[in-house]
Structures are given as C-alpha cells and as structure tokens.
Amino acid sequence: MEEVASSETFSPQIHVQGFVDEAIKTLDVSDLYSKREILKSVTYAEAMNVSIETVDELKSVCSTQTLKCSLEDIDRDAAEVPTGTELVTLGLRKRYLDSKPNINKNCKFTVLSWNQEHAYHNVKPPPEREVKPQCAVLQVAVFHPTKRTMRRRPGSRMRVAQEYRVLGYQKLTDLRDAITCIADHAIAGEYSERPCNVPDIRAKDIYKSAYFFIENVFYNDLRFEDSRDLSREVREWKQNKHEGKGSYTTKNMEDVKFNDLHIRLGYPYLYCHQGNCEHLIIFKDLRMFHTDDCRDEGLYPLMVDRYRFRRQMCRVCSTFTAKWVTYDDQLAEESPCFFCDLCFKALHYSKDLTKLAEFEAYPYVDMGIFNLATA
Numbered sequence: 001m002e003e004v005a006s007s008e009t010f011s012p013q014i015h016v017q018g019f020v021d022e023a024i025k026t027l028d029v030s031d032l033y034s035k036r037e038i039l040k041s042v043t044y045a046e047a048m049n050v051s052i053e054t055v056d057e058l059k060s061v062c063s064t065q066t067l068k069c070s071l072e073d074i075d076r077d078a079a080e081v082p083t084g085t086e087l088v089t090l091g092l093r094k095r096y097l098d099s100k101p102n103i104n105k106n107c108k109f110t111v112l113s114w115n116q117e118h119a120y121h122n123v124k125p126p127p128e129r130e131v132k133p134q135c136a137v138l139q140v141a142v143f144h145p146t147k148r149t150m151r152r153r154p155g156s157r158m159r160v161a162q163e164y165r166v167l168g169y170q171k172l173t174d175l176r177d178a179i180t181c182i183a184d185h186a187i188a189g190e191y192s193e194r195p196c197n198v199p200d201i202r203a204k205d206i207y208k209s210a211y212f213f214i215e216n217v218f219y220n221d222l223r224f225e226d227s228r229d230l231s232r233e234v235r236e237w238k239q240n241k242h243e244g245k246g247s248y249t250t251k252n253m254e255d256v257k258f259n260d261l262h263i264r265l266g267y268p269y270l271y272c273h274q275g276n277c278e279h280l281i282i283f284k285d286l287r288m289f290h291t292d293d294c295r296d297e298g299l300y301p302l303m304v305d306r307y308r309f310r311r312q313m314c315r316v317c318s319t320f321t322a323k324w325v326t327y328d329d330q331l332a333e334e335s336p337c338f339f340c341d342l343c344f345k346a347l348h349y350s351k352d353l354t355k356l357a358e359f360e361a362y363p364y365v366d367m368g369i370f371n372l373a374t375a
C-alpha cells in the first residue's frame with residue numbers, strides 16, 4: 001500500500017466520530033440542515049458600509065437573470081425537441097430520444113450514466129426513514145479488481161468501478177452488500193458435456209466470505225455459518241515474517257460502523273472477496289450531512305457514480321451478448337472465444353446435443369448487467 005500512495009496524496013489519520021464531535025462543537029449545527037437564509041439587504045449594507053439602495057442595485061445588476069436572453073423567459077420543457085428545426089443536431093437528437101424510451105430526456109446523459117446523486121436529490125422519505133441528524137457522510141470509491149498475475153502497463157490507469165456515499169452510523173457490511181462485482185455473479189464449473197444443465201447458483205451464494213483491510217485491521221464478514229476468515233493466511237504470513245511483531249488485528253465487519261474507523265482520506269485500502277478478488281477502495285471525502293444530501297436513509301450506501309461497461313458480444317453473430325466462453329476450442333479461431341447461447345449450441349452440438357469437437361465451455365456472465373441494474 002505504501003508503494004502506491006505518496007504522503008502528499010492522502011490526509012492524516014482521522015477518527016470519523018471524532019470528526020463529527022469536532023464539527024458539532026465548532027459549527028452552527030442548525031446551519032447544516034436548513035437552507036441558508038438569504039441575507040437581507042440591510043445586513044449587506046452594514047457589512048459593506050454602503051446604502052441599502054446601492055445593495056439593491058448591485059443585486060439586480062449582478063443577478064443571474066441578466067445572463068438570460070429574452071427567448072429564455074419562455075418556460076420550455078427540456079425533453080421536448082422542437083419540430084421543423086433546420087438544425088441537424090437537434091433533428092438527430094430527436095431521432096435518438098424517440099428510439100430510446102428509457103432515457104431521462106431532461107438530461108443529456110442516459111439514465112445509466114446519469115450521476116445518481118441527482119436522481120435522489122428531492123426524495124422526501126417517511127419520517128422513520130429520515131437520515132439521523134448530525135451524522136457524517138463518507139464518499140468511497142471502489143476500483144475494478146486487479147489480478148495478481150497481471151502486470152499493469154506503464155501509464156495504464158486503475159479505474160473506479162463504483163462510487164458510494166455512506167452514512168457514518170452505517171455498518172461496514174452495508175457497504176460490502178452494496179458493492180457489485182462480476183466475480184460474485186459468476187457460475188463455477190465446466191459445462192461442455194451438459195450445456196443445458198447449468199444451475200443458477202452464483203459464486204456469492206457459495207463463497208460468502210470477504211474482508212476490508214483498513215489501517216492494519218482486517219474487518220471480516222463472518223455473518224454466515226459457512227463464512228471463513230479469509231485474512232488468516234495473510235495474518236499468519238505477517239506473523240511469521242516479522243516474528244510476531246506488528247501483527248494485524250481482526251474485527252467482525254458487522255460489529256463496526258464507519259464512525260468507529262480511523263481513516264486517511266485518499267489512502268488506498270482493500271476490499272477482498274471470492275477468495276482473491278481484490279479491489280482497492282479509497283475514502284474520497286468526509287463531511288457532515290447537509291440539506292442538499294439525499295434524506296432517505298434506506299437509499300444509502302447511495303451509488304453516485306459507476307463505470308459503464310461494454311458488452312461482450314457473440315463472436316459469431318455480433319448481435320447478442322455472450323453467454324458462453326470457450327477455451328482450446330477446435331471450432332474457434334481464438335481462445336478464449338465468446339458465444340451467445342444460440343450460436344454456441346448451433347456450432348458445437350448436434351441435434352441430440354452430442355459434442356462435435358474438443359473444447360472447454362464455461363457460462364459467461366457479462367459485466368453489462370451492471371449497466372441495467374438500478375442503484
């Protein structure tokens with residue numbers, strides 16, 4: 001970890017609850033939850049030592065309303081593209097919007113890539129689901145997993161897979177359950193001999209263990225009876241290497257809230273699941289909850305951004321998303337090779353489902369499924 005972070009890129013260690021206590025002591029807490037009152041002209045006049053008339057004139061001259069032209073006063077619906085326009089771009093936009101019913105037409109992005117925080121800006125939850133007052137909000141970036149065997153090319157960037165906002169009083173397990181990774185959805189096993197008998201059992205249903213590694217503490221997810229302590233091997237290695245000095249400690253993930261953590265903003269920590277699927281996580285921000293935040297506690301951890309995955313298409317028809325991946329396939333030009341269900345069976349099997357060549361076949365779960373999931 002020390003190798004990938006220089007001391008200029010992260011903050012000193014902060015105790016989250018300590019930060020909240022300090023903020024409550026220092027700040028006017030009422031200011032955090034109510035819309036800031038618009039100061040009256042008389043207050044400005046006193047502060048600037050000018051007359052009230054001058055302040056009023058300044059207000060009207062500097063108003064954002066003066067930036068508009070007269071046509072903008074007409075109340076328009078941004079989703080409506082005017083017909084009969086000579087502007088080609090507007091015509092193309094209309095055609096595009098008409099062909100995609102799932103698009104949020106008031107913004108220029110699709111719903112999938114629309115920054116989720118805006119979607120929940122004005123949510124009014126029932127009183128029992130209101131976010132508790134005086135709490136911390138942390139912004140956490142979860143990166144794509146890195147393969148230990150894969151050497152990163154110089155200059156290649158690590159990409160953020162998802163970004164969440166969590167509340168200080170939420171447990172680490174809340175974030176663990178929110179993080180989506182294709183490794184959790186994979187179906188284990190080789191099925192070339194029985195392609196019609198693929199069970200719908202995902203890796204997350206079998207391998208439920210996981211941990212966060214934050215400031216030399218392993219937070220293990222041991223909520224289920226069959227969960228394992230994935231951190232044990234690393235801790236034993238550390239103990240043997242340093243003869244017991246500076247060994248790591250463990251805690252149960254479900255017993256720890258974000259308020260209990262000591263964190264460094266910008267410092268890379270680790271989320272590990274499915275045995276060795278390792279994601280860097282970074283706390284990007286720590287602040288108090290304020291009036292512009294989503295107030296519905298049930299929507300946290302709130303996904304505020306995510307990576308848009310490209311679909312892996314079938315290499316035969318290039319029309320459907322891949323459902324199978326084959327290795328050492330006599331009928332394919334490459335290994336691995338991707339197929340949709342239709343092309344896979346048509347190419348590799350006879351009518352009575354007899355295998356026509358030598359190959360290994362595994363069910364393939366496309367990362368594009370995360371594009372369709374709603375946060």
Ligand SMILES: [Zn+2]
Binds near residue numbers: 278
């Ligand atoms: Zn993963």
Ligand SMILES: [Zn+2]
Binds near residue numbers: 314315317340341
């Ligand atoms: Zn196909």
